[in-house]
Amino acid sequence: MVTENIELAETERTVKPIDASDTVDESNHSSEAEDLYSEDTSRDADMDDNEDLPVVEFVEDDTAPTDNLNFTETEPAAEPTETSDIVGESNDIPVAEELNSADALRDGDMDDNEDFRVVEFVEGDTFFEENDDEKPQPDRTYPPDAVEFLNRWLSLSDTQRKAMGIVMSEIELVQDLMETNIGEISEKFRELAIHSQNQSEQVSKLADAAQNVEYNGESIDLTYVIQTIDDHLTTMIGKIVETSKHGVEVVYALDDVTKDVQKVEGLISQIEGINKQTGLLALNARIEAARAGEAGKGFAVVAHEVQELARSVNTMAHTMRDEVGQVADGVRLGHKRIKEVANIDLSENILVKDTIQDLMKCIVDQNETYTQALRSSEEASKDITADIYGVITKLQFQDRAKQRLENITGTLQVMDQSMLTFAEDTEQIFKEDLEGMSHDKEWFKSVIQNLTLGEMRERFLAAVFPEETTAESSQNSSQTTSKSSDDDDDDDIELF
Amino acid sequence: MQHSIDTGNGVITISLAEKLSFEDHDKFRELLTAFESKEYKNCSINLQQLSAIDSAGLGMLMIAFETAEKNGLSFQLLKPQGQVKRLLEISQFDKVMPINY
Numbered sequence: 295m296v297t298e299n300i301e302l303a304e305t306e307r308t309v310k311p312i313d314a315s316d317t318v319d320e321s322n323h324s325s326e327a328e329d330l331y332s333e334d335t336s337r338d339a340d341m342d343d344n345e346d347l348p349v350v351e352f353v354e355d356d357t358a359p360t361d362n363l364n365f366t367e368t369e370p371a372a373e374p375t376e377t378s379d380i381v382g383e384s385n386d387i388p389v390a391e392e393l394n395s396a397d398a399l400r401d402g403d404m405d406d407n408e409d410f411r412v413v414e415f416v417e418g419d420t421f422f423e424e425n426d427d428e429k430p431q432p433d434r435t436y437p438p439d440a441v442e443f444l445n446r447w448l449s450l451s452d453t454q455r456k457a458m459g460i461v462m463s464e465i466e467l468v469q470d471l472m473e474t475n476i477g478e479i480s481e482k483f484r485e486l487a488i489h490s491q492n493q494s495e496q497v498s499k500l501a502d503a504a505q506n507v508e509y510n511g512e513s514i515d516l517t518y519v520i521q522t523i524d525d526h527l528t529t530m531i532g533k534i535v536e537t538s539k540h541g542v543e544v545v546y547a548l549d550d551v552t553k554d555v556q557k558v559e560g561l562i563s564q565i566e567g568i569n570k571q572t573g574l575l576a577l578n579a580r581i582e583a584a585r586a587g588e589a590g591k592g593f594a595v596v597a598h599e600v601q602e603l604a605r606s607v608n609t610m611a612h613t614m615r616d617e618v619g620q621v622a623d624g625v626r627l628g629h630k631r632i633k634e635v636a637n638i639d640l641s642e643n644i645l646v647k648d649t650i651q652d653l654m655k656c657i658v659d660q661n662e663t664y665t666q667a668l669r670s671s672e673e674a675s676k677d678i679t680a681d682i683y684g685v686i687t688k689l690q691f692q693d694r695a696k697q698r699l700e701n702i703t704g705t706l707q708v709m710d711q712s713m714l715t716f717a718e719d720t721e722q723i724f725k726e727d728l729e730g731m732s733h734d735k736e737w738f739k740s741v742i743q744n745l746t747l748g749e750m751r752e753r754f755l756a757a758v759f760p761e762e763t764t765a766e767s768s769q770n771s772s773q774t775t776s777k778s779s780d781d782d783d784d785d786d787i788e789l790f
Numbered sequence: 791m792q793h794s795i796d797t798g799n800g801v802i803t804i805s806l807a808e809k810l811s812f813e814d815h816d817k818f819r820e821l822l823t824a825f826e827s828k829e830y831k832n833c834s835i836n837l838q839q840l841s842a843i844d845s846a847g848l849g850m851l852m853i854a855f856e857t858a859e860k861n862g863l864s865f866q867l868l869k870p871q872g873q874v875k876r877l878l879e880i881s882q883f884d885k886v887m888p889i890n891y
Contacts, residue, residue: 528882535881538849542815546853549816637812640845641873647880 441727444720448728451717458710460754465699465706476692483689487682494675501668504661516661520654527647534640541636548629555622562615569607576601792839793821800831803868807839810847818850822857833858838869843877855887866890 436444506513579597583590721728791814792807804821825833835854843851851867858865866888870878875891883889 528880531881534845535848535852535883538845539852540849542812542846542849542853545815546819549819633812636815636846636849638845639811641843641848641877644845644877644880645873648876 436724436727441724444724445728448717448720451713455710455713455717457754458706458713462703462706464750464753465703469696469699472692472695476689480686480689483682483686487679487686490675490679490682494672494679497668497672497675501665501672504665504668516658520658523650523654524647527650531644531647534644538636538640541632544632545629545636548625548632551625552622552629555618555625558618559615559622562611562618565611566608566615569604569611573601573604573608576604791817793817795821795824797830800829801834802830802832803834803836805836805839807841809842809844810840810850811842811844812846815846815850818854822854825854825857825861825863830863833863834866834868836868837874838871840870840874841872843874848877848881848883851883852886 505516507516507519508514509519576597579600580594583594583597586593791810794805794807796803796805802824804824810818824830835851855865867878867883868890870889870891878884878889
């Protein structure tokens with residue numbers, strides 16, 4: 295047995311279990327076992343404290359120099375300064391300490407699972423193989439502390455398998471959560487992308503419409519509107535100039551008429567003058583005719599007729615003077631009025647075209663600015679849509695994550711199966727030795743202690759210790775803010 | 791309105807100054823009588839010194855052009871400035887008669 299163990303020691307670096315089996319002699323059996331247990335439980339209590347392990351290893355170096363073990367591989371990590379007090383307190387090294395020290399040597403980075411690894415190593419590598427050899431001799435009595443450890447290993451294996459089951463169901467839970475939530479998120483993003491696309495289209499329409507004006511039910515391009523206004527203005531200005539020209543022409547014409555009327559009035563005066571002379575001539579002719587007597591009688595009649603004619607012409611000339619005077623008055627009035635009209639300055643109205651053109655330019659410029667803003671907004675909306683689709687694509691990491699989680703679950707199942715096989719084999723072989731021994735719950739409880747999510751801790755406890763669940767869960771729920779049953783609730787995240 | 795007349799080589803150039811408005815219609819008509827003379831073939835109205843014009847003034851320039859045309863003279867406006875130039879542009883006089891800027 296010793297030789298075998300030494301061989302193992304060579305393959306597995308330093309092997310304390312050999313030492314353990316060596317040092318276990320009949321005399322101090324029971325006391326050592328007790329020591330072992332108390333030491334072990336005390337270590338369980340403060341899981342995070344790794345210091346005592348190298349210490350123990352150092353002690354062992356001191357106390358068992360004559361052992362046939364190969365200690366040349368002793369870890370330099372041991373700290374002599376811290377060992378002294380412990381050395382003094384226990385020269386009598388408990389087996390458990392040595393077992394654990396094996397772990398200390400093997401495992402450079404000590405973590406929470408130190409105890410678990412220790413036991414596992416002891417069981418798997420030494421005791422178990424040893425027992426295979428012992429099989430043909432079932433009557434053999436094993437050291438009680440070894441059996442005790444075996445029992446602890448079995449209980450550990452049991453709890454581990456339960457814990458693994460929980461871990462697997464937790465993984466499934468995570469898978470479900472991921473699938474549901476990522477699906478929902480993807481859906482929301484898809485809706486967002488559709489909205490963004492709609493927005494882009496609306497803005498595009500708006501930008502198109504900004505160039506047009508609705509008039510009499512028709513959509514007219516703004517530049518056409520401006521051109522139309524400009525054309526109308528040009529026509530109007532042409533008419534203003536034309537009207538002004540006509541006004542001046544009329545004034546000129548009436549000037550001419552006024553002059554003509556004056557001439558006519560002059561002519562009438564001349565007629566009146568001639569008529570006056572004619573009257574005088576007729577009067578003289580009558581006087582001469584009277585003087586001539588009977589011979590001038592006929593001549594007197596002619597003179598009388600001429601006098602009458604002159605009188606008629608005079609009357610007509612008077613009438614003409616009145617008529618022409620009225621015409622002249624009319625022309626003068628018209629002249630005055632047309633002058634007033636022609637005098638109205640329309641040049642300001644012509645220059646209004648400039649103002650209107652400036653205003654139109656402002657409108658077009660502003661419109662251009664708006665259109666550009668709308669176009670860039672449209673571009674931004676398109677970019678957003680593309681980004682959102684990118685996010686949706688990225689969200690499909692869920693498939694890969696799911697595959698990995700399935701791999702993990704598969705691995706855990708294999709581990710579970712192997713542990714079950716090991717445990718069954720062990721229980722069968724050590725059936726009699728293990729009779730009446732209870733399972734150790736301390737380790738699992740200490741592990742549970744590190745779970746931050748109260749709700750999950752409850753599920754662990756419920757699976758491993760169904761009988762204690764009620765008490766534990768009520769205690770836990772009072773300590774944590776967890777909602778114990780709602781798995782899908784997003785509030786879980788806040789508990790970390 | 792102030793004015794001056796240059797003649798020579800069958801060319802008569804009437805230069806206007808200050809403002810051409812309706813008030814000047816009598817005076818302007820007298821100037822146009824020169825166009826009826828057979829000794830000229832070419833007439834110009836120089837607007838360089840003219841600072842302002844009203845709508846009646848534009849009408850009178852139009853009458854001047856028509857009078858020249860009626861008498862078989864070639865006609866042109868010379869060097870309009872400022873407001874006068876702008877009004878001639880807006881009223882598109884250049885489409886009716888030659889304007890030398």
